[in-house]
Amino acid sequence: MSSSDQNTPRGPIDSSRIPRYAGPATFARLPRLDEVGTADVAVVGIPFDSGVSYRPGARFGGNAIREASRLLRPYNPAQDASPFALAQVADAGDIAANPFNINEAVETIEAAADDLLATGARMMTLGGDHTVALPLLRSVAKKHGPVALLHFDAHLDTWDTYFGAEYTHGTPFRRAVEEGILDTSALSHVGTRGPLYGKQDLTDDEKMGFGIVTSADIYRRGADEVADQLRQRIGDRPLYISIDIDCLDPAHAPGTGTPEAGGMTSRELLEILRGLSSCNLVSADVVEVAPAYDHAEITAVAASHTAYELTTIMSRQIAASRTSM
Numbered sequence: 533m534s535s536s537d538q539n540t541p542r543g544p545i546d547s548s549r550i551p552r553y554a555g556p557a558t559f560a561r562l563p564r565l566d567e568v569g570t571a572d573v574a575v576v577g578i579p580f581d582s583g584v585s586y587r588p589g590a591r592f593g594g595n596a597i598r599e600a601s602r603l604l605r606p607y608n609p610a611q612d613a614s615p616f617a618l619a620q621v622a623d624a625g626d627i628a629a630n631p632f633n634i635n636e637a638v639e640t641i642e643a644a645a646d647d648l649l650a651t652g653a654r655m656m657t658l659g660g661d662h663t664v665a666l667p668l669l670r671s672v673a674k675k676h677g678p679v680a681l682l683h684f685d686a687h688l689d690t691w692d693t694y695f696g697a698e699y700t701h702g703t704p705f706r707r708a709v710e711e712g713i714l715d716t717s718a719l720s721h722v723g724t725r726g727p728l729y730g731k732q733d734l735t736d737d738e739k740m741g742f743g744i745v746t747s748a749d750i751y752r753r754g755a756d757e758v759a760d761q762l763r764q765r766i767g768d769r770p771l772y773i774s775i776d777i778d779c780l781d782p783a784h785a786p787g788t789g790t791p792e793a794g795g796m797t798s799r800e801l802l803e804i805l806r807g808l809s810s811c812n813l814v815s816a817d818v819v820e821v822a823p824a825y826d827h828a829e830i831t832a833v834a835a836s837h838t839a840y841e842l843t844t845i846m847s848r849q850i851a852a853s854r855t856s857m
């Protein structure tokens with residue numbers, strides 16, 4: 533049973549009493565998981581980036597997001613909710629994965645995710661590179677069965693192998709489809725753009741069951757219409773949202789490993805997520821924040837607000853399911 537079933541959730545440190553820049557960073561200044569026992573939503577870092585094909589550094593992403601999240605406030609007007617009062621959200625620290633052995637790291641991440649989900653928590657994961665989505669999806673599928681997937685990314689990440697390696701940041705969703713852990717009737721990439729290896733990349737991806745909403749589609753049709761379409765496709769299926777921060781234009785997210793011009797704005801991303809607030813979001817990740825390439829925390833701030841919207845969706849769901857019981 534989570535602590536929020538017995539008491540009111542313990543929220544963030546009060547920034548009107550203790551300046552928000554003081555003390556060690558947890559996500560949104562929330563308590564650590566060991567301070568509250570159990571959580572409804574566990575925010576967990578995965579400092580792992582051995583699966584990248586270009587610029588490294590996403591291993592530092594989780595802590596950069598935590599630092600940038602000090603300015604988040606407890607009421608989210610866009611979803612009319614106080615996410616940290618509706619449910620116990622806590623910072624579960626980091627999953628320590630072997631940087632020199634990707635296969636072992638993938639196993640470690642899956643096992644750690646299993647442990648968190650077994651407590652009844654939903655996971656809000658801060659990457660790390662996109663490799664981490666595969667073990668997280670494996671774990672979520674063990675609990676919920678094949679899940680619907682919304683994948684925000686400039687890239688397809690359904691490629692086969694890189695240098696013969698099957699677990700990389702460009703391949704997690706092909707592996708996931710092969711393993712039968714995704715509900716292939718509700719798979720979408722959002723924000724896709726940029727050069728590919730060949731046209732076959734798109735044919736393969738379509739065969740796997742993915743629909744594509746390109747960044748140009750979002751620009752032309754607007755965030756509300758896109759969110760409506762995605763919501764209809766997802767219905768009430770258990771949903772996993774994976775957000776590669778490079779879905780944003782490099783102007784909105786310079787701190788990432790494989791930047792592509794012509795992306796969506798952070799406003800568009802946040803608005804699409806708010807349009808999904810009624811979905812049954814079981815877990816989510818925000819990955820590929822590489823702070824060494826960031827400036828003035830532009831990317832980390834965007835990522836912290838992204839995780840805040842995702843956390844709000846989960847907290848609203850948890851509160852709604854509690855009152856309907």
Ligand SMILES: N=C(N)NCCCC(=O)O
Nearest residue numbers: 585662687701702790820
């Ligand atoms: N998942 C991310 N960010 N990028 C994948 C790019 C793979 C490539 O170099 O072709």
Ligand SMILES: [Zn+2]
Nearest residue numbers: 686687776778
């Ligand atoms: Zn990407």
Ligand SMILES: [Zn+2]
Nearest residue numbers: 662685689776
């Ligand atoms: Zn990606």
